[in-house]
Amino acid sequence: MKKLLQACRTFNKERDWDQFHTAENLAKSISIEAGELLECFQWSSDYDREALLEELGDVTIYCVMLADLLSVDLEENGLAKLAKAAQKYPVEKARGKSTKYDKL
Amino acid sequence: MKKLLQACRTFNKERDWDQFHTAENLAKSISIEAGELLECFQWSSDYDREALLEELGDVTIYCVMLADLLSVDLEENGLAKLAKAAQKYPVEKARGKSTKYDKL
Amino acid sequence: MKKLLQACRTFNKERDWDQFHTAENLAKSISIEAGELLECFQWSSDYDREALLEELGDVTIYCVMLADLLSVDLEENGLAKLAKAAQKYPVEKARGKSTKYDKL
Amino acid sequence: MKKLLQACRTFNKERDWDQFHTAENLAKSISIEAGELLECFQWSSDYDREALLEELGDVTIYCVMLADLLSVDLEENGLAKLAKAAQKYPVEKARGKSTKYDKL
Numbered sequence: 001m002k003k004l005l006q007a008c009r010t011f012n013k014e015r016d017w018d019q020f021h022t023a024e025n026l027a028k029s030i031s032i033e034a035g036e037l038l039e040c041f042q043w044s045s046d047y048d049r050e051a052l053l054e055e056l057g058d059v060t061i062y063c064v065m066l067a068d069l070l071s072v073d074l075e076e077n078g079l080a081k082l083a084k085a086a087q088k089y090p091v092e093k094a095r096g097k098s099t100k101y102d103k104l
Numbered sequence: 105m106k107k108l109l110q111a112c113r114t115f116n117k118e119r120d121w122d123q124f125h126t127a128e129n130l131a132k133s134i135s136i137e138a139g140e141l142l143e144c145f146q147w148s149s150d151y152d153r154e155a156l157l158e159e160l161g162d163v164t165i166y167c168v169m170l171a172d173l174l175s176v177d178l179e180e181n182g183l184a185k186l187a188k189a190a191q192k193y194p195v196e197k198a199r200g201k202s203t204k205y206d207k208l
Numbered sequence: 209m210k211k212l213l214q215a216c217r218t219f220n221k222e223r224d225w226d227q228f229h230t231a232e233n234l235a236k237s238i239s240i241e242a243g244e245l246l247e248c249f250q251w252s253s254d255y256d257r258e259a260l261l262e263e264l265g266d267v268t269i270y271c272v273m274l275a276d277l278l279s280v281d282l283e284e285n286g287l288a289k290l291a292k293a294a295q296k297y298p299v300e301k302a303r304g305k306s307t308k309y310d311k312l
Numbered sequence: 313m314k315k316l317l318q319a320c321r322t323f324n325k326e327r328d329w330d331q332f333h334t335a336e337n338l339a340k341s342i343s344i345e346a347g348e349l350l351e352c353f354q355w356s357s358d359y360d361r362e363a364l365l366e367e368l369g370d371v372t373i374y375c376v377m378l379a380d381l382l383s384v385d386l387e388e389n390g391l392a393k394l395a396k397a398a399q400k401y402p403v404e405k406a407r408g409k410s411t412k413y414d415k416l
Contacts, residue, residue, distance in 0.1 A: 001105060004182045011186055015193065016200040020251045023156070024145045028250055030163060031343055034138035035243020038350075041128040042236055043228045043410040049174070052127070056170060057185025059134060060178055063164055072157060074164055078108045081161025082115055089119065096120040098355040124355045132354055135239055139347020142246075146340055147306040147332045202251040209313060212390045219394055223401065224408040231364070232353045238371060242346035249336045257382070260335070264378055265393025267342060268386055271372055280365060282372055286316045289369025290323055297327065304328040 001064055001074050008064050026066040033058040105168055105178050112168050130170040137162040209272055209282050216272050234274040241266040313376055313386050320376050338378040345370040 012018050037055035040047040067074040116122050141159035144151040171178040220226050245263035248255040275282040324330050349367035352359040379386040 001179050001182075004179045004186070007183055007186050011190060014195045015198045017198075017202070019200075020202045022149065023151060024149045025251055027142050027145050027156075028246055028340070031135075031138040031142045031347075032243045032247045032250060034135040034163075035240045035246075035343075038131050038135045038236055038243075039240045041131050042240060043233055045126065045128045047127060052131075053174065053176060053181055054185055054188070056167060056174075056178075057182050059138075059163070060167055060182040061186055061189075063160060063167065064182065066160055070153070070157065070160075074160075075105050075108045077157055078105075078161050078164040078168065079111055081158055082108070082111050082165055084158070085165075086115060091118045094119045094121075096123075098121070098124045129355055132236070132350055135243075136347045136351045136354060139239075139344045139350075142340055142347075143344045146344060147337055209387050209390075212387045212394070215391055215394050219398060222403045223406045225406075225410070227408075228410045230357065231359060232357045235350050235353050235364075239343075239346040239350045242343040242371075246339050246343045249339050253334065253336045255335060260339075261382065261384060261389055262393055262396070264375060264382075264386075265390050267346075267371070268375055268390040269394055269397075271368060271375065272390065274368055278361070278365065278368075282368075283313050283316045285365055286313075286369050286372040286376065287319055289366055290316070290319050290373055292366070293373075294323060299326045302327045302329075304331075306329070306332045 004060070004064050005068060005074075008061060008068065012065070021065055021069060023066065023069055026062050026069065029062045030059060030066065033062060108164070108168050109172060109178075112165060112172065116169070125169055125173060127170065127173055130166050130173065133166045134163060134170065137166060212268070212272050213276060213282075216269060216276065220273070229273055229277060231274065231277055234270050234277065237270045238267060238274065241270060316372070316376050317380060317386075320373060320380065324377070333377055333381060335378065335381055338374050338381065341374045342371060342378065345374060 012021065033055060037052065037059060040052045040055060064074055067077060116125065137159060141156065141163060144156045144159060168178055171181060220229065241263060245260065245267060248260045248263060272282055275285060324333065345367060349364070349371060352364045352367060376386055379389060
């Protein structure tokens with residue numbers, strides 16, 4: 001995500017917006033954008049692909065900014081969490097079941 | 105995000121979990137995990153760094169899975185959205201103001 | 209909430225909208241509207257009172273509809289949950305502390 | 313909601329928790345609990361009724377607290393919003409359609 005990270009930094013620097021990007025405000029922003037992403041499915045499983053991609057883009061952008069603020073690499077942090085999930089849900093127990101998968 | 109994408113694919117294939125990962129279920133999952141991320145700030149701006157990184161990891165993982173389902177590159181999709189935001193919020197108008205920044 | 213419940217029923221009946229109001233769709237709607245409520249605070253603790261009241265109204269309306277679908281009284285259901293919370297957080301232990309209050 | 317309002321006030325007074333209940337913290341709490349409500353449907357339209365009622369109770373409780381902080385009656389505020397929605401979605405145009413109903 002080096003290109004997106006760099007693009008976010010430039011975007012915010014040009015607008016002097018880093019002042020608004022506390023960890024808490026970014027966490028709120030991720031939740032707000034996730035709600036807009038969910039809205040694509042409010043009344044149906046069908047969705048408008050363009051709208052969905054835009055909302056996914058917004059969530060991604062705020063995730064990149066939050067990782068940057070926390071000085072972690074977004075991808076490495078995701079890999080670390082996936083490794084924990086792999087331990088929590090061993091293949092032999094989890095295979096084909098969603099029941100214990102409620103809490104990533 | 106090639107490494108995380110590949111790791112997610114392997115993780116889900118081993119567990120036979122792709123069957124649960126419709127676009128709608130992933131959108132719900134992103135919202136749910138975003139709520140857990142927000143919970144790190146429920147009563148205060150202070151936060152537990154480890155907990156925050158884990159929740160950010162969960163949001164990231166589901167974003168990667170949704171992008172994969174939609175056959176887009178998560179980073180490229182973020183860059184496309186940031187380009188739209190740059191047009192919507194021209195530097196000269198947006199500089200230092202959060203007022204019109206409510207709707208990424 | 210008898211008046212609001214009755215008003216919601218009439219509103220939906222007139223529009224033939226009950227067909228869209230599955231428990232899942234209402235749960236998604238509550239999350240979506242909660243995101244819009246949160247948006248009032250995205251970049252600041254200050255808020256637009258009118259906007260906030262409207263979003264609170266939306267969350268309330270969907271809660272009333274979901275309670276109706278589940279055939280429970282919204283107020284009685286809230287009282288039952290508050291009684292559980294009172295047991296979980298005994299006065300002598302919880303007094304003045306937010307630390308263990310993260311999980312209502 | 314007089315009984316639940318009174319019960320919430322007593323609950324918080326006994327625990328000295330009103331100090332945590334700013335409008336922003338309550339808005340975050342509504343979003344967090346809405347995420348837990350949504351979690352009942354993460355991988356399926358089926359749900360655990362008891363869990364769902366508990367999460368609905370949590371959302372309701374925080375809505376009651378926010379209305380109290382804003383000095384409005386939760387039911388009256390919901391009725392006012394429903395009246396606006398009725399104007400926005402006239403019966404003759406809205407009947408049987410979810411398409412324009414995305415934005416309550």
